[in-house]
Amino acid sequence: MKTKTIKTAALKLAVIILTGLAVPVFAQTNDLRFHALVLAERGDQHEPFVAAALAWLKDTATNDHFTLDVFENPDKVTQSFLTNYQLIVQLNYPPYRWSDAAKAAFQDYIEQGRGGWVGFHHATLLGEFDGYHIWPWFSDFMGGIRFKNYIAKRASGTVVVEDPTHPAMKGLPATFNIDEEEWYTFDKDPRPNVHVLAHVDEASYQPPSDIKMGDHPVIWTNEKMKARNIYILMGHHPTLLKNEDYKMLVQHAILWAAGQAKTNSVSQ
Numbered sequence: 262m263k264t265k266t267i268k269t270a271a272l273k274l275a276v277i278i279l280t281g282l283a284v285p286v287f288a289q290t291n292d293l294r295f296h297a298l299v300l301a302e303r304g305d306q307h308e309p310f311v312a313a314a315l316a317w318l319k320d321t322a323t324n325d326h327f328t329l330d331v332f333e334n335p336d337k338v339t340q341s342f343l344t345n346y347q348l349i350v351q352l353n354y355p356p357y358r359w360s361d362a363a364k365a366a367f368q369d370y371i372e373q374g375r376g377g378w379v380g381f382h383h384a385t386l387l388g389e390f391d392g393y394h395i396w397p398w399f400s401d402f403m404g405g406i407r408f409k410n411y412i413a414k415r416a417s418g419t420v421v422v423e424d425p426t427h428p429a430m431k432g433l434p435a436t437f438n439i440d441e442e443e444w445y446t447f448d449k450d451p452r453p454n455v456h457v458l459a460h461v462d463e464a465s466y467q468p469p470s471d472i473k474m475g476d477h478p479v480i481w482t483n484e485k486m487k488a489r490n491i492y493i494l495m496g497h498h499p500t501l502l503k504n505e506d507y508k509m510l511v512q513h514a515i516l517w518a519a520g521q522a523k524t525n526s527v528s529q
Contacts, residue, residue, distance in 0.1 A: 292326050295347035295519045299331045302353040302383055311353055313499035314381075318350070321512055327519065338363035340370075347376045348519040353383035353496055356400075357393035368398055374487025377518030379511075382496030385445060402483055403492060404451025411443045412470050415497065418444060419465035420479060424458045428517040429480075429491055429510065436462075437506035441498035446474045455481040458491070480510070489518045 299318065301311050315331060322329045330346075335354070343349075343366055359367070370376055387400045388408045400406060417440045422430055444461060451457075459480040463473045479494040491514045501507045 297348040298346040300354040313502040335363040351380040355386040377489040404454040406447035416466040429514040
């Protein structure tokens with residue numbers, strides 16, 4: 262009888278312990294803030310940056326309580342498919358090689374504000390490339406621009422913050438340096454059609470370059486769209502993921518575009 266009593270007590274204790282352990286797990290799985298779709302360009306010259314960015318994004322997703330689903334092309338993109346996501350991260354994937362169905366779904370997502378969008382670097386490779394025609398709607402989305410040129414040998418440059426009150430820019434210094442970048446130029450200045458958050462000081466290029474725009478926005482948002490959206494031109498070299506200012510910018514941009522406030526320190 263005594264043995265039975267001891268076994269019963271032990272069983273009750275085990276249930277209590279297991280129940281206690283289960284509570285944080287349940288809370289954690291229900292603490293997800295949003296789901297993000299990452300459209301990543303793999304295998305080309307940007308692969309080192311994309312690989313480093315994905316590793317950092319996975320750590321950031323864990324720390325900031327959101328999920329990532331990574332795709333290497335937009336083949337699955339439809340309106341119903343995008344209802345699963347509150348954010349699209351266009352990680353250097355270019356604005357071509359999209360099916361008509363994917364284009365229509367993405368356009369609806371942005372115009373109707375069905376989620377947010379953060380685009381990097383190659384997302385503005387707008388023009389005639391690899392046998393594909395320019396996507397006119399995407400060009401308008403980016404301020405009516407077409408890709409013109411870039412600093413192929415790469416250069417460092419000083420980024421000048423123009424709107425420090427924007428949630429994506431909060432906490433950043435007035436200027437910060439970006440190394441090893443392919444500074445894209447466009448056929449026209451997007452400024453008249455978008456809200457510019459930062460520009461690059463072309464006089465700061467090292468080594469100096471003759472490839473310039475004059476006024477050269479590098480971070481902007483199109484406020485005509487219902488979706489929170491932000492484009493970040495810098496996204497070529499993996500050393501960017503060792504730049505604390507850049508990581509802060511990207512983290513803030515992601516959380517703002519997803520409709521979330523910044524939580525804690527930048528993921529390392």
